[in-house]
Amino acid sequence: MSGCCGPATVEFEPSVPAARLEELPVVVIGAGPVGLAAAAHLAERDLDFLVLEAGERAGASVARWGHVRVFSPWKYNIDAAARRLLQAAGWHEPDPEWLPTGAELVEDYLSPLAALMGERLRIGARVSAISRLGYDRVRTAGREQAPFLIRLTDGRELSARAVIDASGTYASPNVLGASGLPAYGEQAAAEVIDHALPDVLGVDRERYEGRHTLVVGAGHSAATTLLALAQLDGTPVTWAIRAGSAARTYGGGEADALPARGALGTRLHALVESGRIRLLTGFFTHAVERDGERVRVVGRDPSGVERSVTVDRVVAATGYRPDHSITAELRLDLDPILGSTRALAPLIDPNMHSCGTVPAHGVDELAHPEPGYYAVGVKSYGRAPTFLMATGYEQARSVVAALAGDWEAARDVQLDLPETGVCSSSLAEAQEQRIGLATGISGGLLSTPLPLVGVSASTEGGGCCG
Template sequence: MTITELPTLTVPPSRSLNSLPVAIIGAGPVGLAAAAQLLERGVDVVIFESGATVGTAVQAWGHTRLFSPWEYLVDEAAGRLLDKTDWQAPAAKKLPYGRDLVSDYLLPLAATPELAHRIRYNSTVTDVSRQGMDRTRSTGRSTTPFLLRIRTGDITVEQLARAVIDASGTYSTPNGLASNGLAPTNMHRARANISHALPDVLGADRARFAGMHTLVVGAGHSAANTLLKLAALAKEEGGTTISWAIRGASPIRAYGSGNDELEARGELGALVHNLVGQGLVTLIDQFEIDDLLPVKDHRVAVTGRRRGEQMSVEADQVVNATGFRPNLDMLREIRLSLDEIVEAPRALAPLIDPNMHSCGTVYPHGVTELAHPEPNFYIAGMKSYGRAPTFLMLTGYEQVRSIADELAGNHEAARHVQLVLPETGVCSTSTPTDSCATTPEAPGSSCCG
């Protein structure tokens, strides 16, 4: 069936707008938490997941350990759904790997009777709009259903919804390697030399890095995590060398402050600092990358400027740990209010600005800060932070709790936000062998769990 052959969707007069489900985009931790919170309030949901199972993005970095112990990783409403089954809660103080988060939490949650039939797998939302309205039409907008266009294989279908929560994350849209925010012009010629953030250096991707020179690009904790893995590999595989390129004059965000209530998050900075001090990692600061050029022996030259001078670094592999950005293409017909710099909701942006805040200093927030000019449309989870790398999973759970209360009509509860985050000076992360992802939705951010 082609798009032009799709039937016209209408809401029969006998059905109110509120009889339609809330559409949730993404079946990661925050998306499933949103579903659990809404169902607990008697609001129906449908969940669209682009992957073949829940937590697809988490599985991509499943070899990585989180900062946060289990006690911070299970949403309260989701936990109540699981408590109705024979699920055994993991030890509260244990630090799980990404794969554990999927196998021990997300998969059992998705299998609960309340959620199992509401999740649509291999379903990519390509567009969100209003039924019969583009973004320019205003009359009757708030009482008109949302219309989502979903691609499943070669088939495109449409779904009506009373509200939309976009919890699709940012893992599939990394920032460009070039300092101007774009992909290098010769990226296509060097694609075999480029790795996504958080490669499995000691496991599935070992052959790509063993005995090679790797340049890690980025000043956050995905970069720091990869540096630790590479250092561990270098002890086992001769000829393995490591360089680390950052745009700033100091890697303070990766080093951290040494004052962190999440012990695993607090260890990483000191470990990376020691690697640099011991000469096991060559730090190249103030490096503004312009392009990539293939050179002999299947290597790549990373070219740019350092302190006003032209510079080139040759490497066998380049790890792009420069962070992530939201994919806004599917929201072209939605009225968004986004900050011009970090691409987060405008009211939220000053609370999460990475120039001012770390993970533990982000102020509690909820539906008020997440609202857009489009009624009943919300971006939640890592995607709500735009390009800011300060997201914590606990923050996402509080976001969707607040949104659920708002959509259920409990507006006072929606605005009563209580969230205490673990303290930190400048965010930091895990150990060489255990390592740490940043968030289950977006490992490029600075914060875990």
């Protein structure tokens, strides 16, 4: 396929005069699904851009869960602008009804799309900080005319007219402790604690087979890992959740518009009922204590009552959180609860919304007091687990339209999502009233790591799939 995007006009350099601001590229951070979607929209609008990917390939985070089959078919996982660019280059679109694995997302979609970016995609370019050239966070006069200064971990710097941060959250998982703080002893026991979506039936099999594993978490990533572990003979499996019931994880079953996700909860429920998986409800992880080569995981509920389970390995499928450290010198207006923009927070609050009830939103809800900086994709949602990949694609389209000066298109935000299972952090009551949309690992409509089960696209970019 021939490239769509020639080399960027601005190479790495320590400074660029402010008078050239409009001549500078838009810098996209992260070459996952949403970052590359933003690049595709920039290419269509003939806006100069660079994509910086921390990993060694486009979709590096997605590749890390390549063994997982998503629970949304291809038709929900391809951005419209990306599809147009690829088709113009002779790409053959996969079967729209097929449920791809993470590896297939990379090989059949992200890699061909990245190839079209040519030299505009920089691999192994990890961003360490973003600021304004000559301006710290305090200085105001002339700030909006100053280019963004983007510093990489290798010491190189470049300037940009705007920044689209699609770096995701996959590199910053939540801790095992139940109160948002690490459990006592969690760091000391790190070698026996894995985070979401290990390849239980593949490369990681020897670490789990025949060993008692505790999975902590109530999302689709936890469900996927549990189903995989249950396939290993002689391997005890314990599942711990804070809730008093696993109804939210079991989801909508046959009522789920994404059948693979409905099957995920149905299969898990059956394994718990049969006793193959032992379920501990009301378990708030408090401490992890070494017991020879094993670990004793202690749960303490809000009343102070303690329970414990001794296991060989722990999988902390406890979700992710955004890392805003690279933007410490920018003026961001972050919601104090979720870490999203303040305007977006009430639209995605998991205490009020499932993925299916989150309204369409775009540049206005993603804007900060720092003009020209936008976090998109799963990072834009902060700690809310209600993100879907299709939502990230619409975010990218809206932001790029605004950067092109097409405010009518930027504000014409629309989102058409299928009815699916529950994906909020507290939807036990809402589940009885409405079947909403579920998330999983990244923020699109993905699934989780099973042989033929799924995750929901919630981990992307320098992240995974959002």
